[in-house]
Amino acid sequence: MINITLPDGSVKQFPEGVTSHEIALSISEGLARNVLAAKVNDTVWDSNRPITEDAKVQLLTWNDDLGKNAFWHSSAHLLAEALEEVFPGIKFGIGPPVENGFYYDVDLGDRTFSQDDFAKVEQKMLELARNKSEFKRREVSKAEAEKYFTEKGDEYKLDLIKDLEDGSITFYEQGNFVDLCRGPHIPNTGFIKAAKLMNVAGAYWRGDESKKQLTRIYGVTFPKQKELTEYLERLEEAKKRDHRKLGKEMELFAFSEKVGMGLPLWLPKGTLLRERLEQFMRKAQVKAGYQPVVTPHIASKELYVTSGHYEKYGADSFQPIKTPNEGEEFFLKPMNCPHHCEIYKTRPRSYKELPVRLAEFGTVYRYEQSGELHGLTRVRGFTQDDAHIFCRPDQVKEEFIKVIDLVLYVFKALGFEDYTAQISLRDPDNKAKYIGSDEAWEKAESAIIEAAAEKGLTTVTELGEAAFYGPKLDFMVRDALGRKWQLGTIQVDYNLPERFQLEYIGADNAKHRPVMIHRAPFGSLERFVAVLIEHCGGNFPLWLSPEQFSILPISEKYHDFAQQVYDLLAEMDIRGFVDNRDEKIGRKIRDAEVRKVPYMLIVGEKEQEENAVSVRRHGEGDLGSMKVDAFIQLFQSKITEILNN
RNA sequence: GCCUCCAUAGCUCAGCUGGUAGAGCAACUGACUUGUAAUCAGUAGGUCGUUGGUUCGAUUCCGACUGGGGGCUCCA
Known part of the structure; x- marks a missing residue:
């Protein structure tokens, strides 16, 4: 029997060779179903790898970063297996997990891989996942490893093996796919319920510009379809907030080909x-x-020679500005x-x-x-x-x-x-x-x-x-x-x-x-x-907002009053504009909402009589009518609230 | 810089396998005088990023250039 110490400090006895899956099973069946891998004395192990000595064990699930890592790492292998079926003879580089998913670097030979191929590969991945193929770990000798990949004709794996020490090499096998891999992996491919390829990109073998460029295929997988849907929704949300998109829509900044790239x-x-x-x-x-x-x-070259920047960046920077005087050079x-x-x-x-x-x-x-x-x-x-x-x-x-x-x-x-x-x-x-x-x-x-x-x-x-x-x-x-x-x-x-x-x-x-x-x-x-x-998301703090209010007259009859209110606010250094277009109030409100104007001030007959404005807050709706002075006070208190403490 | 995808009206986009282009929004004109997220009608707007090539003919196919998106560090 060996002693297993769990994260809560409790010690349980198990027969020698127990797996972390069995340990999970002793706690609850539900937990066992969710265990992806386990941290055994600070190293992450497969959940079906036998533990032969006393150890500290932490069970890892989807909720642990290390669990996710094992999940995505295994997904990379699944992707490789699918790719090999779709593109026989494909060669593989490395396939690690990353922050949001995983990738695999592949050499497709003369073939290309584009977005059009995504669906086919995704389907193949899910099909293979349903086989619930076990991830089988196997220790191999360096000679054996070299023999396998020589026969397979995968020079990238051979390049990797070259740097590995004999005795430390392991293979993982699932279904028809064998990979050189340290692990750890999830128990079987059946855990992967949703898969999506995200994009393809070029990446140099071993990050070295002088080496061949491989195709890097990014993907993400989840244990539940719902999680994939939520993930995609989050990406959508991020896209909506992209500053390049909002910058254009809100007319904040622009680029021009004629001015030059990277010059806003x-x-x-x-x-x-x-x-x-x-x-x-x-x-x-x-x-x-x-x-x-x-x-x-600009400054004379001498300044940057003194600072050392000339030596370090001179050649890779904007080149010097010359003058009619020979030898005189200035740098931006x-x-x-x-x-x-x-x-x-x-x-x-x-x-x-x-x-x-x-x-x-x-x-x-x-x-x-x-x-x-x-x-x-x-x-x-x-x-x-x-x-x-x-x-x-x-x-x-x-x-x-x-x-x-x-x-x-x-x-x-x-x-x-x-x-x-x-x-x-x-x-x-x-x-x-x-x-x-x-x-x-x-x-x-x-x-x-x-x-x-x-x-x-x-x-x-x-x-x-x-x-x-x-x-x-x-x-x-x-x-x-x-x-x-x-x-x-x-x-x-x-x-x-x-x-x-x-x-x-x-x-x-x-x-x-x-x-x-x-x-x-x-x-x-x-x-x-x-x-x-x-x-x-473009809704700037009030004090920064380029347009802090818009005054929306109900009809042309109230344009004069609108202008009076505007002048008063402008006097107080509050920025905004009067929307005196020939549009219905509903339209003006919609446009102001879309423009993310923080305060909409609606003025009509009632307001004019009472020297008031009907205040509507962006994203919140109608706040009711108040005197113009009261609005100014409300506005200023909102600003000092943030800036003065 | 390198790989890869992309470039059609001010914006968002449609245009099947080559026969010189279309929608919605915005703009302009007119009518309506409006009460809390899009009033109606009309008008105008494009050398289809630039430039070579293939073709009787190119927005469409090929190349180059320009610009843009994604990626190029994270242990098999």
Whole structure:
């Protein structure tokens, strides 16, 4: 008998060779039906693999990420089996589970695979799933493995086997399909009740551009048809919120072939939104002791030679702007830091005036690969809400805390409630690849950790993720659909102060090197607006909304009164418009609803008599009639509610 | 950049296997003067992304270019 420890700490005795399926069965039959795999002493095992020693066992179902992984990994094998039946002679690369499903990389030879083939393969998958073929694990020798795939003629699997150690190789077999695989897998294919292929894409063998490009087939499967339906509905919802679609519909921004790819044009309404965000940040920054600066969009090559960016990015970036003077070259600025360093250097600095915080909404240009461009989230010209803090080493922690406060204030005002912070530290085993002294790094790293802890942030720490020039803290927010986005960033930089020979005179009358902190709570206005659009589905917070109200006169007779109300609201800095088209009120309401206007103010005979407006809130409906003053008060209270705490 | 799919009116899209195009919405004109999610009628609008080729003939087939979507890191 062996002892099995379950997650609740209880210990049960089972005969040697018990499987986790049998353990589940001893708890309940329903559980046994749902167990996909099991974590046995920190390794995930097949649920039908015999356990021969005392072990800690955690049963995994569809509700566990690891359970899903096993499920989707098994689905990849099922896909491969189906593909092999449909396309005999097909060769296979790798087929892992991913965040939402799985894929398999295949080499189809001369054949092609397109959306038209999806249905056929999906059907074949379900047909094979119904056979309830068991996933059978088998340990094989390296020679045996090589023999099998040599005979099959699959050079990709042979390439994989080459790097594996003899004795550690396993095969999995289900139905007529055998794959080189470490596992684990679900008990049999019958668990897979719904399958959908999502898309095809090219992917280099082993991610190496010089190797052959395979066809990557993405799919997703579920243990219930209903879950597939729900998943597809979620995708639909995400599509509806796509910032590229809403940006066009709401006339926020546009692209033009003539202007060039990745270069967004901000339309009037989008500009209003963007300027509101800038205004908001400016105000918060002034309060936090930042000094706004402005720097040019181009700079002499020398600046980037000094900063080191020329050497690192020069060849892959926008190429220099030449002048009539021979040898004179200017670059579009790809970042603001070097300019700010030069501002810092305009005069000697005393320790007493540090920290110096220089802020700029700096528009920068980076030549991103054409395939990397995506809506507003990845563009070639964008504006950072940039600032650089030059401070003494002993001020790093305090400055970090202040920046975190600022970032949290921004998130709160914009309705991002679910966020985590990632602390990126250097790789402790490879300190040589980082610039800056050991002492400085340790100080800065502990300053970041302490600052994050003091602010009560939920953090993930990643070793080796720091930039070569310093550790950093990144904020990841989760939007309304649960998708993760990286927004604000705070980075310590030891590199530029060194390269630019920045210094300050300390109390000891000696020269010291300041620490530079680079931070951007939004990241870039473009990216932030994109994330914001998707987060709120185009229903912006009231204070940001480009059109905060629309006045809808019942008929032409009330146009004058409508204009009076409009003037009053405009006076109070409330933005909106009068819809004086020759349309019925129902039509005007519908159009305003579609345009996502937060407040609709209906004016007719009654309202005119009482100097009132009938208020309708977007998505909520009629709020009844109120005096114009009362509406202004209601409106302003809604705004201060968000911005002042 | 590479793979793959795509490109028709301002927008969303239809147009079977080659014979120069159609709908809805928007726009414009007129009628209606309207009470909480689409009033009715009419008008106008397209070198079918650009450019070569095949063909008697190309929006349709082939190539190139431009732009767009998806993917190119996550252990067999």
